[in-house]
Amino acid sequence: MEQVNDAAGSKKSLFPIVGLLLFVAGVALGQSWNGRSSRADETLLPAPTPPPKPKTDSEISAEQIEGFKNWYYAHQPTTFSNTYWRGVQIFKCPLDAWIFQEIIHENPPDVLLETGTYKGGSANFFASLFDLEKRGRILTVEIKHYTDKPRHPRITYFTGSSTSDEIFQTFKKFIRPGEKVMVTLDSNHHKEHVLKELQLYSTLVTVGNYLVVEDSIKNPNFPGAKEAVEEFLTSNSNYAADRSREKFGFTTNPNGWLKRVR
C-alpha cells in the first residue's frame, strides 16, 4: 500500500512539471509560427504610408482664420447681425471697424462718402470718429427708406441709388475744392454694381486716402465685390490694395482696402 501510494504520489508530482514544459513549448512554437507568418505577410502588403508631414505655422493660422470666418458667418444672428455702435446696429466686423478708426485717425478726410447706409450705424460710427478728430462730414446714400436713423450734425443722408447720375452729381456738389475725400462702398455687393461704383467713386478719392470695397470676401452664390476689385485693379494703376490693413488675419474686405497712390 505504501509503495502504491508512493508511485501515485510521484506521478502526481510530475504532472505540473510536464504541464509547464508543454506550455513553454507551445508558446515557443506559436511565436516562431507568428514570426514566420508576419514576415510572409510583409512581402504581400504595400509599403506603409509615411506619417503626415507636420503643418507649417502659416498653414495652421490660415486654417484657424478660415475656421473663425466660417464660425462668424454661421453664427450671424449672434455675431454679424448683432453688432452695435452706441445702440445702433452696424454691419461691420469689429476688426474692420478698428481698421477704419486707424485709417481715419492717420489721415483724416474732410468728407467720407458711403454707399449703403442701412440703419445709419456705420455713418454714426464714422461721425463719432470725426468728433474725436474735430473734423469731417459723412455723406451717405441708401436705396431703401429706413426711419429712425441716428441724427448727427456731421451726417447727411440721401435716398436713391449709389450709381445713379443724380446721386453722384449731388455728392460731387457737396465736396468743396481742396477737400480730402475718402469713400466706402457698402451697398449692393454684386460684381456689376460694385464695378460701376468703383468707376464713379474712384475719381473722387484724393491721393493718400482710401476707397474701401466692403464685403470683398468671396461670395459662393454670385460674382461679387471680390471679382469687381480684381477687374478694377487690372485697369487702374492709381490704386493699390493695402494688404497691411488685413493685419488681424480676418477681414470682410480682403484686397478691398484700396489706397489711392497717384
Ligand SMILES: C[S@@+](CC[C@H](N)C(=O)[O-])C[C@H]1O[C@@H](n2cnc3c(N)ncnc32)[C@H](O)[C@@H]1O
Ligand atoms: C450691408 S448694408 C449697409 C450696412 C451699413 N453700411 C453698415 O455698416 O451698417 C447694404 C445696404 O445697401 C443698400 N443698397 C442696396 N443697393 C443699393 C444702391 N444701389 N444704392 C444705395 N444703397 C443700396 C441696401 O438696401 C442695404 O441697406
